[in-house]
Amino acid sequence: MDYSPLWISLKVALIAILFTFVLGILAARLMLRARKLRYICDCIFSLPLVLPPTVVGFFLLIIFGKNSWIGQFLEQIGIPVIFHWSGAVIASVVVSFPIMYRTTLSAMEQVDENYIYAARTLGMSEEAIFRKIILPISYPGIIAATILAFARALGEFGATMMIAGNIPGRTRTMSIAIYTAVNAGNRELAYTWVGIVMAISFLSILCMNLWNDVNARRFQKH
Numbered sequence: 001m002d003y004s005p006l007w008i009s010l011k012v013a014l015i016a017i018l019f020t021f022v023l024g025i026l027a028a029r030l031m032l033r034a035r036k037l038r039y040i041c042d043c044i045f046s047l048p049l050v051l052p053p054t055v056v057g058f059f060l061l062i063i064f065g066k067n068s069w070i071g072q073f074l075e076q077i078g079i080p081v082i083f084h085w086s087g088a089v090i091a092s093v094v095v096s097f098p099i100m101y102r103t104t105l106s107a108m109e110q111v112d113e114n115y116i117y118a119a120r121t122l123g124m125s126e127e128a129i130f131r132k133i134i135l136p137i138s139y140p141g142i143i144a145a146t147i148l149a150f151a152r153a154l155g156e157f158g159a160t161m162m163i164a165g166n167i168p169g170r171t172r173t174m175s176i177a178i179y180t181a182v183n184a185g186n187r188e189l190a191y192t193w194v195g196i197v198m199a200i201s202f203l204s205i206l207c208m209n210l211w212n213d214v215n216a217r218r219f220q221k222h
Contacts, residue, residue, distance in 0.1 A: 001189070001192070002168070002169070004168070004169045004172065005172050005173055005174045005176070005177040005193065006174060006196060008085060008088075008169075008170075008171070008172065008173050009154055009173040009174045009175075010154070011085070012085060012088045012089050012092055012153070012160075012173060013092060013150055013153040013154040014150075015089050016089050016092035016093045016096060016153040017096070017146060017149055017150045017153055019089075019093045020092075020093050020096045020097050020100045020146075020149050020153065021100065021146055021149075023093070023097055023100070023101075024097060024100030024101045024104050024145065024149070025100075025104055025135075025142065027045055027097075027101045027105075028101055028104040028105040028108055029108070029130060029134075031045075031105055032105070032108055032109070032134075033126070045097070045098060045101050045102075046098045046101070046102060047098075048094050048095050048097065048098050049095075049098035049099065049102075052158065053095065053156070053157060053158025053159045054158045054159070054162060056091070056094055056095060056158070056159040057091065057158055057159035057160070057161065057162025057163050058162065060087070060090060060091060060094065060159060060162070060163045061082070061162060061163055064081040064082065064087065064090065064163065065082060066082065081163070082163060082164075082165075083164060083165040083167060083171065084164060084170070084171065085164065085170060085171050087160075087163040087164040087171070088156075088160045088163070088164040088171055088173060090163065091156055091159035091160045091162075091163050091164065092152075092153035092154075092156045092160065093153070094159065095152060095153070095156050095159055096149040096150070096152040096153040096156070097149070099145065099148050099149045099152050100145045100146065100148075100149040103141060103142075103144060103145030103148060103149075104138070104141065104142050104145045106141065107138035107140070107141020107142060107144075107145070108134055108138045108141075110138070110141075111133070111134050111137045111138055112137075115133050115137070116129055116133060116134070119132075119133055140211065140212065140215040143208075143211055144208050144211060144212060147204050147205075147207055147208040147211070148204075148208065150204060151200075151201050151204040151205070154174075154197070154200060154201070154204075155174075155175055155197060155201065156173070156175065157173075157175035157176060157179065160173060160175070160176065161176055161179075166179075166180060174193050174196060174197050175197070177189075177193050178190050178193045178194055178197070181193065
């Protein structure tokens with residue numbers, strides 16, 4: 001059995017979650033302070049969550065294709081995207097970003113505003129308030145968001161298929177391997193990959209629940 005889809009999926013998801021983690025926190029912070037166009041920005045950030053994956057993949061093809069200036073620039077500096085595993089990373093970042101962003105924003109919005117008001121009274125800057133108050137208090141929610149976003153990136157199929165393709169040993173992830181096995185009539189291989197994906201997803205959700213339970217107990221003690 002060729003285990004390359006497992007390693008490709010893990011590589012893509014781990015790299016994607018690094019970008020998603022940073023972008024999600026930055027977007028959540030922006031929305032905390034946003035007043036004008038808040039709802040418009042929120043709709044834009046959340047759009048990949050409700051769009052069909054094929055639509056997301058179509059837009060990615062337009063943005064990073066060889067006919068776009070972004071695609072041409074990346075190709076000139078030696079960063080291939082189309083039919084490359086880096087394209088799968090971009091697709092995973094796009095589809096997992098809304099989960100990271102919305103869950104992180106919800107956690108940050110639940111921070112008691114009295115802490116923020118007290119910090120402002122003491123002369124703390126907004127940057128210091130965010131780093132020393134908002135982030136530490138909301139970090140359980142941020143960790144949960146990261147786990148959910150990782151699971152979403154790991155299982156991405158539609159957008160990855162369109163921008164990265166189905167190249168064995170290069171861009172074939174576990175989700176695409178399942179699709180390929182079913183099309184080839186290889187049910188045994190499909191069951192194997194389905195079991196691996198379900199096991200990883202189950203462990204991800206279990207880790208999130210255990211993390212939330214530990215933090216809930218810490219909160220009750222304090």
